[in-house]
Every structure is written in C-alpha cells, then in structure tokens.
Amino acid sequence: MKLSVIIVNYNVSYFLSQTLLSVRRALEKLDAPAEVFVVDNNSVDGSVAMVRARFPEVILLENKHNPGFAKANNQAIRQAQGEYILLLNPDTVVEEDTFRVCCEFLDNHSEGGGLGVKMLDGQGKFLPESKRGLPTPRVAFYKVFGLAALFPGSRTFGRYHLGYLDKDQTHEVDVLSGAFMLLRKKALDAVGLLDEDYFMYGEDIDLSYRLTRGGWKNYYFPGTRIIHYKGESTKRTSVNYVFVFYRAMIVFARKHFAPNQAGVFSLLIHLAIWLRAGMAVGRRVLAGVAPVLLDASLLYGGMYLLKNYWEEYQKQGPADYPSPLMQVVVPAYVLVWLGCAYLSGSYDKPFSAWRIIRGIVIGTVLISAGSNFLESYRYSNALILLGAFGAYWRSLAGD
Template sequence: MPAYPKLSVVIVNYNVCYFLEQTLLSVRRAVEKLGEPVEVFVVDNNSVDRSVAMVRQRFPEVILIENQDNPGFSKANNQALRQAKGEYLLLLNPDTVVEEDTFRACCEFMDAHPKAGGLGVKMLDGQGKFLPESKRSLPTPWIAFYKVFGLAALFPKSRKFGRYHLGFLDKDQTHEIEVLSGAFMLMRKAALEQVGLLDEDYFMYGEDIDLSYRLTQGGWKNYYYPGTRIIHYKGESTKRTSVNYVFVFYRAMVIFAQKHFAPKQAGAFSLLINFAIWLRAGVALCRRFWDKAWPVLLDALIILGGMYFLKDYWEQNHKFVPTPYPPQYMLVAVPAYIVVWLSSAYLSGSYDEPAKTSRIVRGIFIGTVLISAISNFLDAWRFSKALIILGGVWAVGAMVARRVVQHFIRYRDLRLSEQPPKTIAIVGSEVESQRVRRLLGAAAVQARILGFISPTDEGSAADTPTDQLGSLRQLGEVLQIYDVTELVFCGKDLTASQIMGNMVQLQDTHPEVAFKILPEDSDYIIGSSSKDSPGDYYALEIELNLYKPQQRRAKRLLDIVISLAVLVGTPLVLLRQRNALGGFLRNVLRVLLGRRTWVGLRYMAPRTGTPRAVFSPADEAVHANFAMNDATRRRLELIYARDYSPADDLRLVLRNFQVLGQE
C-alpha cells in the first residue's frame, strides 16, 4: 500500500460480528468505487463472538488491532488514528452500511472545501427513515435543557427548542453544523493533528461532541452533507430505557460542560444535568416496571371485579346463612387469593409469549390448591371453599378472555397460542432467494415465503420461475397485492444504493413492511424495525434452552435463593472462599439486583440484556489446572446453554463454592 492513502477508515467493534461483516462488505465496495488507496482498521475490544476470526478469514486487507480488554470507544479509535496515514480519517460504526459512492462523494466534497474539518452524511435507520442525529448543534446549557426535558421532542422544527437536532434545517440540503455523529465522522488529518485526537475521558458517548467542538474552535468548519447516505442500525438506542445508558450518556455531557464552559456556566450545567440524570433514571425504571406490570395489574383488576360479583351472588343464592361476608373478605382475603393465583400463573409461564391456555390453567389450578390448603390452617380466614373454586374458574376464564381479545386486536385472529407467521418476499436472484429460504428454515423462523422479486427485468414469460413475483420496478405493486410483512434484500444482487433507495421509497407507502438484508456470502439476515429497536438477525444457530422464558425465570429464582442462602450462612461460606469477603458480598448484591448471575456465559457472547456470569461451566476445568483454549471454553458453554436446566446451576455452585467471590 502507498505511504499516503487518500482515506483511512477506523471501525471499533465489540461483539457485533454479524453487523461488522455487513459493514466491511459495504466498505469494500465503496473503496472500489473511490479508485484511490484506502486503509481500513478494525479495532476489536476483546469480543468473544468470533469477530476477530471472521475479519481474518473474510477481510485479509483489513489492519486488525486486537485488544485484550475493552478500553472504551475513544481509546480504541485513537489506537488506529495514531497509525492512520490517510489524508482523510473516517470513524465508522460497525452497525452501518455505506453506499458505493459514499467515500468518493465525501472525499470530493472535502477536496472542494479546504476549510472543512469534519463531515457527516444523511443517516437512515433500518427502515429507511431519516435519523435526526445526522445533524446536531452544540449542547449549550439552554439547548441541553430543551433536550433533556422533552421540549426538543415536542417542537422538533422550532428554531428555539429544536436546535439539538437542528430540525428546522432541510435534511436534503448541505448545511454548516456544529456537531457530527460518531457513527460516521469524516475528518481532515491536518485538522485532527491541530486539535488533537478523541478525549479518552469519555468511555462512550460525548466524544464526538467534544471533538466536533474542538474542530470549530480550531477554525475549521463541520458540514452536514446529504449527497450520500448510510444505514445506521443504531442498536445502542435500545439502551435508552436502561438506567446505565442514562447515567453514561448524561455524565458525558457533564464532562463536556466542565471542560469547555466557563466555571460558572459549568456548575449550573452540571447541576441541571445531574438533576436530569436522576429524573431520566426514575422514568426509565418506571417505564420498565410498567411494561412488565401492566398485564398483571389488568388481570388482577378483572379478577377482583369478578370476585365481587361472585361474592354477592353466593351470599344471595347459595350461602347456608344468607348474611354478608365480613369486610375483610374483600379487603384482605380476596387480594391475597389474587396474589397467589397470579404468582402461580406467572411461574407457570402464563405471561410468556406466545400465550397458552394450558399454562394459565396449570398456574391457577396450583394456586387454587395452595389457597385451599393454607386456608385450612387459618380458622379466622376460612370463608368459603366454593368461592375459592369459583374464583379459580373465573380467574382462568378472565385471563384467557383478556388474552384472546388482545390477540385479536393485534393480529385479527382468535388462535391464542399462535402468532401469524411473517409473510416474506425476497428481492434478489433465484439462487440467492433459495439461500434465504435455507437460512430461514435453519433458523426455524415462522414464515410464509411468497417467492422472489427479480433484481432485473431480463427474461421472458416462458422462462420465468413459478415463484417469481415480479421485477424490481414492480416492487410496490407486489407488496400491495401479496400483503407482504417482511422484505429481504439480497446484497449480492443489489447495490447498497438500490437497497436504501427502495427502503426510503417504501417506508412512506408501506410502513407495515419490515426490511432485512442478506449480505453477500453471509449466514446472517440483518434488520431493525426502527431507530429505537435493536438490530436483529436470523442465523444458523442451535436453539438454546438457556434463553427459553421458563428457564430464564427458573434461573433467576434460583439465583435469588442461592444468594439469600449463602448470605445467611456467610461465616461458613467464607471458610471455603479463595477470594476476599468484599468480592463475595459484592457478587451476592449484584446477583440480587439482577446485574450478575451465578452461573452463565463468560466466553461466548451472551444475548443482549443477559447479566454477566460470576462463574462459567468452562471455569471448572480452568480451576482444576486443565489447559484449554478459548474455542474449547466456548464449546463447553454452548453445550451448557443448549441443554440447560436449573439443576446444572445448583450442581456447579455447590462444586465451585470457593470461587464465588471472583470478579
């Protein structure tokens, strides 16, 4: 490679192998279109999902930097930036797709604007919708106030309240802006050498605002350029309901204020942001609680109403002595019944998707038996066995009826235990469409595959395959006629520009259709339903028992029971601990709060939202001084996850008590 390439691309990756593969494929095509020397860096922050092996195997031209820990976004980018030799330097997220002409168009723009220090482009989410963070203003105290207290969201196009995302600026025109997005941040090397690299005080979030501000302070200009587009799946936005995201994101704004604003302003700004942190954290907790609680609360209210009418009916028609039940029956006994019924129903899987009548019947039956048994020992609270049985029958009927109504409203279907399968059409060649079918079948995706839409208009009626629905120019008509719910684009047959163009065109006319992409020669079909949904994928994967709702619930209960048991017996437990008291008690607290699980995956990449494990089944051999490589450890964890049962956790904890205090 020549000593001075035109462009250096830097991608920091952490456990998103499937997205990184698609990003690098799009980068490779964009490099070809640029026609000038380009160097591509991938900095891996100690991923455990085969990202490194994939890059080595599929992209030998990439300069790979392997970290043995996760130093954060800023430090990882700086590692590559210090080595980069390009005239222009691009920070690119691993969950993006660039158009074929993106690099050429951006470099030409920078060449034509010598005072341009930084450049951002038009970003689309996984559904082809414009992402407002493509252009942003500096978060001064007032702009930040409007943002954190929701005024920016209420008045996005206001010149006063909507300045955070500059909603009053036309998204289809070039503008000089203040802040670039770290998802795609193109900078002139000369400008970066003048103002310095990313500030490593920021672990994640805020570093792009800081660097953008320093570029403008150094006399350079930042531009928003809509002449090319990228897809940004924006998986991190799913964390906006998590308390951890709230603290990390807004603390980054405090660091920025303390660094760049006058001391007086920084103090007021810090006070404002800290207040916003706790406010947003509280809202996030309430939202998460409400999402989980509202189905249970609704069932409780319906059952309570039914029990009131059952009580009146039984008093008037069947009670041996027709006198009213005492007030404590409805005030204490019935609420206690409902708690037992719903707790038993929850543990039996009544709130898992898809809903099943058998789980409800089983849960309520067990709850009814428990209530009847307990009431036998409480003479003062023994009211009527008949009302307990009738209440159980009503609880089953009410819970099933509520779910049937909800299911019908959502799917227009009365089959409670079944969710309508996806209706999928494939945009690509016949060969690639067959590959999509095999992948969907191997991933056990419940779908009805209608056929494929040819990416070209070639061929005659005589040689048209029977499952061909039409050609690319007829795509809108095909969606209209066949009632498609999901569209899979084949990256081998279509350019990124074609895919994005069709997504943008269709997202207005067919908002109900979800889009996914099968990258060239990949085993992953990737997509995202909106900017606030995580990127997801279909893949050739074994079904893991560990992630089934019933097993996850049983695992959580077992974690709590083990934690409480070892907490009570702490003095005896510590006699067998290799670790200090602090580490052990810290892990107990983390498990009780749901931030850790006693046994789980430490070498495989866990699914999003899964707590980190204190101990891995693969650690048994390690502590027994049995040498093994990472591949063997992951294989042991795969077997554990595939065949998981709570008994495995209990056995492993009992056999490895001495290491429960490890970090």
Template sequence: MKKLSVIIVNYNVCHFLEQALTSLAKAAKHVDVEVFVVDNNSVDGSVEMVNEKFPWVKLIANKHNQGFSKANNQAIRESNAEYILLLNPDTVVEEDTLSKCCQFMDEHPDAGGLGVKMLDGKGKFLPESKRGLPSPWVAFYKIFGFAKLFPKSRKFGRYHLGFLSPDEINPIDVLSGAYMMLRSSVLDKIGLLDEDYFMYGEDIDLSYRILKSGHKNYYYPETRIIHYKGESTKRTSINYVFIFYKAMIIFAQKHFSTKNAGIFAVLINTAIYLRAGMALMTGFVQQTWLFFTDAFVMYAGMYVLVNFWERHIKSDSDFYPPEYLHYIVPVYVLVWGLTVFMYGGYKPLAKFYHILAGIVIGTFVIAAFSNFFDAYRFSKGIIVFGGMLSILALLLVRAVVQFIQHGNVKIGDGRKKRVAIIGSYEESKRIDELLKDTHYKLNVLGYITSNKNDVTQKGYLGYLEELEKLVQLYRLDEIIFCSKDVPAHRIIEWMTRVDNRAVDFKIVPDESNFIIGSNSSNKRGDFYSLNIELNILS
C-alpha cells in the same frame, strides 16, 4: 499516503461488523483506502471472522475493552491518510459514500469534519445526523421537552437543528460519531479524541475543537448510510442514560465557564434522574401490565361470584363480612397470579396449559391454607368456582391481547410475518430454503426481482419498481434484500420510498447465513441467524 483511513471500533457485534465491512469493500473500489478494525476484546468471534473473511483489513485486537476514544486513537496513530473516517460497526454505506465525501472535503478546504445523512433500519431519517452545540439553554430545551414540541424552532430546536432541511448541505456544530470524516491535518493541530470519554460525548468534544480551530463541520446529505442505532450498547438502558449524561458533564467542565458548567451540571443531573426514573417506570409497566390486568379481571370476577353466592347459594346478602372482599379475595388473586407466573403464564406466547396449571395449583394452595385459619375458613365451593372463573378470565384477557397483536384469538400462537425476498432467483431461493430450516414464524410469499425478464418465473410476486404496490397488495410485514444482487444505494432508496411503518426491512450480506435489520430507531438491531438458533429481537 492513502486518501482515506476508515476506522471501526468493534465490541461483540460480529454480524453487523461483517455487513459493514462488506459494504465498505464495495465503496472502497473508488477510493485509495485502508480499513482498520479495533476490536475491544469481543467474545463473539469477531476477530476470527475479520481474519478469515477480510484479510485486507488491518486488525488491532485489544486484550481489554479500551473504550471508544482510546481504541480510535490506536488506529489513528497507525493511519497514513489525508482523511480519517470514524465509522460505527452497525452501519451500511452506499457504494459512492466514500468517494463523494472525499471529493467534498477536497473541494472545501475549510472543512475540518463531515457527517452524512443517516437513516435507521426502517429507512427513517435520524435527527442526530446534524446537531447543535449542547449549551446550557440548548440542553434545557432538550431535557424538558421543548425541542420535541417545537422541533423546527430556531430557539428551541437547536439540539437537532430541526430548522435546517435534512436534504440540504449546511455547516453544523456537532458531527455524529457513527460517521465522522476528519481532515488529518486538523487532527494534527487539535489533537486526537479525548480519552477521558470512555463512551459518548467524544464526538461532541472533537466537533467543538474543530470549530475552535477555525474550521467548519459540514452536514452532507448527498450520500446516505444506514445506522442500526445502539448495537454495541442498549440506548434505552439506564446504564446508557448515566454514561451519556455524565459525558455531557465532562464536556461542560472542559469547555464552558465555571458558572455555565455549574448550570449545565445541574440540568444534566436532573435529566439523569428524570430519565432513569422514566426508564424504571416504563420497564415496570412493560413487565407487569398483563399481571395487573389479570388481577383486576380476576378480582372483578370474584366480586360478581361472591355477590351471586350470597344471594343464590347462601340466601343471605350479608353472609360474607366486608373484610372478605377487602382482604381475603385480593390474597386469592395474588396467589393465582403468582402460581400462573411460576408456571410460565407470563412468558411470551404462553399456552393455555400454562394458565390452567397455574390456576389449578393456586386453587389447591388457597384451599389448603384456608384450613389452618379458622377465622378465614370460607366455602371451598367459592374457591373452586373462583379458580374456574379465573381461568376463563385469563383466557379472555389473552384472547383480546392476541387479537390486538396478531389478528387472531389462537392463544400462544403469533401470526406469521408475511415476507418477500428481493434478489435474483438463485439467491432468493437460497435464503428461502434456509429460512424454512429455522424456528422463526415467517411466511415467505415469494420473490421480487429487479430484472423484468425474471417476473414470469415461478415464485416471483413482481418487479422491484412495483414494490410500493406489492407491499399493499400482499400486505407484506417484512422485506428481505439480498445485497449480492441489490446495491446498497438501491436498498436505501427503497427503504425511504416505502412509507409504511408496519413494514420491517432486513438485509442479507453477500454469501452470509444471517439477515440483519432493525425495527426501531431506539432499540438495538436484530438478526435472523440461519446457521444457529438464536432468539430474534423483533
């Protein structure tokens, strides 16, 4: 019998899976372990990658997406180990993670399950590393914001157990499905994952059944993992909101009394529509704020122009009827905005000519259509000068936005990220050369070494132990770790020590041509692909 079976369910996250397996290979040197990958019909080459690079992995390639619970159960039934670890593909484990967790389980026979301290891609603690049972009141406090307002309260902060230190071992209610170590004998007693849950909620259900069996779930922060939240699914999407909260209803109906389940269902359904509404509103604002800002500035410019035209060109302050500013000018603004949109003026990093083309075409459209409506046939001059003024207005808006986002006023040109690579000279140089062949806007300032003898070499900025000072000195935006040279536990250590939210972290897996990272705990991770041109999600 093996000591540990590690099970990873994968769906279209080939690069993240490769990094997870690479870190597992290093951690597995200290434990008698077997690794399963259950692929849910990915189309991104995941199966081929596992077969080629990790032949020691036991691969189960499904022809259809079986969901998280069913896929895990497939591997659990084939496993032959004392402990089972359910692990997400978008994770990186430390070299001692598996051995430490197995040792803790050996020393605590009352432990049915175990979770570890999880950090996001910027090195920040993920509160879902430890959670309480989502009873109706706990759900109420979470849904309506009390948990966020009073995170350390024993009453309001039970969802993420904020009153428990993230650095102390404690029994908890709910383990995270991203890293969930289970005692096989307990699974034999309580059963496998409930396949009524397609995705989300199964970790809560299984954790609760472990507690009901008389065993404990432990939060164990003596080792850490990186979890790039939301790779297989976009956690901020409306679809995620519906799937997650519907899973909560399944849990309530299964484990709570009829009365409590009914209350819980009402709360959850309320949360679904609140969150969905907020997601729609947020998405709408994010997509349209620039359009409406342009419209406001163009209308303000037209308002000034019309008043000037009346007084100084027509010599009649009442030359244009009130309807002109109330109805006709907004139509002009709408036409200009739409034609700018059609010509790419609202794409990321849009150029000057996109705006120019949109306004010029819009001006021709307005002038042409005004000929067909005698009642609305006003001066062509004001239309032409209005178009010119709109060009200036939109350029002003873009210049302000450009300065706020990138520190310059060069429209359509994002500031290059200031990057340092941490690793041996050979590996750092390899990554540097590969980055030069891509379209990403990066300014690699130099390398940082963990070997003091290398500091004098050309291209090195300094020594790893000086990283915090180097970040400030060179105003670094991004740090790239070479995992071939820097162990996972050292990478995680430095991610937590560099307390600067403006700095992003990425990791180059051993002998790979891609770089993985995540700039937000609520967004899917991102990567630079060095052998194929992809849009980076930064």
C-alpha cells in the same frame, strides 16, 4: 491512500458483518486506494474470528481489554494512512456511493474539517442527531426540560438537533455524530485526536468543537444516507447509558466552558441524569408489571362474571354472595394465582405452558387449602376451579 475507515467493535458481531459488507461494496465505487481497520475491544461473541474468516482484507487490532471508544479509535488513527479518516459505528450500513460522494465533497471544500451524513434508523426514519448544535447551558436547559422536543423547529428551542435546518440541504453545523464522522487527516493533525478522557460518548462533541475552534468547518451533508441501527452497539434506554452519556457532557463543560457556565451546565446535567435515570427505571418497572396488572384486571373481571352467573343459574340457597367475596376473597385468589404463576416463571421468555400450569395448580391448591381453614371466607369450590381455568387460559392468551 485516500480513505481509512475505522470501526470500533464490542460484541455486535452480526451487525459488524453487515457493516463490513456495505463498506466493501462502497470501497469498490470509491476508485481510490483505501484501508479498513476494525478495533475490537475484547468482544466475547466471536467478532474477531468472524472478521478474520470473512474479511481478510481488514486490518484487525485486537484489544485484550476494553479501553473505551476514544482510545480504540486513536489506536487505528495513529496507523491510518488515508487523506480522510472515517469513524464508523459497527451497527451502520452505508450506501454504495457514500464514500465516493463524501470524499468528493471534502475535496471541493478545502475548509471542511469534518463531515456527517443523513442517518436513518432501521425503519427508515430520519435520526435528528445527524446534525447537532453545541450543547451550551441554554441549549441543555431547553433539552432537559422538554422545550426542544415541544418546539423542534424553533431557532431558539430547537438548537440541540438544529431542527430548524432542512434535513435535505447541506449545512454548516457545530457537532458531528460519532456514528459516521468523516475527518480530514490534516485537520486531525492540527487539532489533535479524540480526547481519551471520554470512555464513551462526548468525544464526538469534543472533537467537533475543537475543529471549529481550530478554524475548520463541520458539514452536514445529505447527499448520501446511512442506516444506523441505533441502540445495537449501545443500549440507549438503559440507566447505564444515561449516566455515562450525561457525565461525558459534564467533562465537556468543565473542559471548554468558563467556570460559571460549567457550574450551571453541570447542575442542569445532574438534574437530567436523575430525571432520565428515573424515567428509564420507571419504564423497566412498568414493562415488568404491566402484563401482571393486565392479567389481574382480566381475572378479577372474569371472576365477577362467574359470580353473577353462579348466583343466577347454579347457586342454591340465598341469591347473592356476601360483599366480602369480591372485596377481599377474589382479590386474594387473583394475588395467589398470579403470584404463584410469576414465581413459577410463567412471565419469563421463552413461553412455557408447563410453567403456567404448574403455577396455577400450586395457586389453586393453596387457595383451596386456605379456604378450608377460614370458614367465614369459604364460598364455592366451583368458583375456585372455574377461576383457575380462567387464569390458565388468560396466561396462554397473554403469551
């Protein structure tokens, strides 16, 4: 058996089907015996039924719970018969010649214990994690404090993603990506399987490091490419991802670094956890409030223009409204309209014109009723009605 392909799946049935189709085509070009494993970690999206129906050649291992990425891979590795073992993410697509050229490369480099390839995202952009350096405390410091991002091509600051190495040339690297990790079975037998202390993330760094310490070489090989729909099998911007990933880094440091280095590394990683978690929460909050703030600004501006028009052409009596109108009353109108629209579900997906109408109507009724009780702040009912129409049309335009 030349190659054993192992895919661990969890609730990404659609992407898994695309991966398996590409694997099937690539195996036709390999011209050598091969096998494919799918280890399903208790998916609830029909993944198991899909594999059984569409890919009967696949060896399906169905877990009744989610034991984690490392343990699930090890389940299949222990059964695999291939000279080479490929750990492949379920949100990837390989080229037709990927398996053939990768196996040929390791055939010609007997010292190679592992191999990674050039990875592109769904838009065809190169993914820098295709080649990585060892995350030492110094490298982690440069990444956490943004120096790696500022100077990606620096040999000093860019070591996390080895940005100074040409992405179109073959290189020896420290760390391979678990999204596509081709391993020599003989090397795995020598250094051991994936460390199951890692539930998810970090196990690829750990295994890569053990391979190099065991005398093997890890190669970055751009002779073929894969597409990695990064973020489908794992949502990388979520707070949960931040905590799980960086805590995996702490496990790695405590296992492989000297106590003083591990302590420094742990401090840096904890700092990174809270910085990244704060950024992730901030992005979510901003994404949620930005449409409301935009609507509030446009509504206030529209009411200001309406006020000026009404003063100029329609209003009887004194020319100008008193200053509290724009300082207090109109902000209150906007707050009530948008508050009622929000509570009515106007900002929920999918879009519903009825929810917008309901929210604006309720808000207008509350504003009208409230203005009748507050005579000192009672101005023009026409402005209220025109503002309500403006709020409705702004919400429609926003959706």
